[in-house]
Amino acid sequence: MKIYKIFLLFLFISSFFFSAQSSQKILLDKLFDQLKKVDDFKTAQILEKKIWSVWHRHPSNNGLTEKLEFGAELMEYGSYDYALKVFDNVLVTDPKWSEAWNKRATVYFLMKKYTKSLDDIDKVLEIESRHFGALSGQARIFIKLQEYEKAIVSLEKALKFYPLFKSGKLLIPEIERLIKEESI
Incomplete structure (x- = not known):
């Protein structure tokens, strides 16, 4: 009887988690x-903020959301090593949360650990292929590494999901200019 109750509790908790994840995906x-359909920047920016808001909320664990916010705050104040530990902890608890990978990728970028950042961005994109923030970060790393064609590809992917993505629209012509200068 005890095993049956534990099994029911497991089913209840797992169904809650999958329901929360499902509603977030919807x-x-x-x-x-x-x-994709919007044709003005103001509306696009409002939608972008809503998407970021969803990404920043863990689907079922408010404690992880709070840890992510704390890590982001540490990052903002330049405490990269401590922020990294916070994001590592979040990822141990839930390795399927794309925004935790994205935040850790950002810390690695700020620490100039570009390979580690790119590895984490790959994880983000495995989980959430539409993550225009991660794609933009990936492009910025490729620019730093002078891999300009790869940077353009990353931004073009972001523009497929977010056609009015300001960062993509501004960076691509700048990267094309860098490619021309390099070929001269």
Whole structure:
């Protein structure tokens, strides 16, 4: 009887978790559908903020959301090593949360550990292929590494999901200019 109760409790908890993840995915799908169709920057920016808001909330664990916020705050104040430990802890608890990988990738970028950052960005994109923030970060690393064609590819991927993505629209012509200068 005790095993049966534990099994029922497990089913209840897992169904809650999958339900929360599912509702978050449905919301993101809806927001990305709108983002693809919008034709003005103001509306696009509002949708972008909503998407970031969803990404920053863990689907079922408020404690992880709070840890992510704490790590982001540490990062903002330049405490990269401590922020890295916080994000490592979050990822041990939930390695399927794309935004935790994205935040750790950002810390690695700020620490100039570009290979580690790119590895984490790959994880982000495995989980959430539409993550325009990760794609933009990937492009910025490729620019630093002078791999300009790869940078353009990353930004073009972001523009497929977010056609009015300001960062992509501004960076691509700049990268093309760098490629021309390099070939002279």
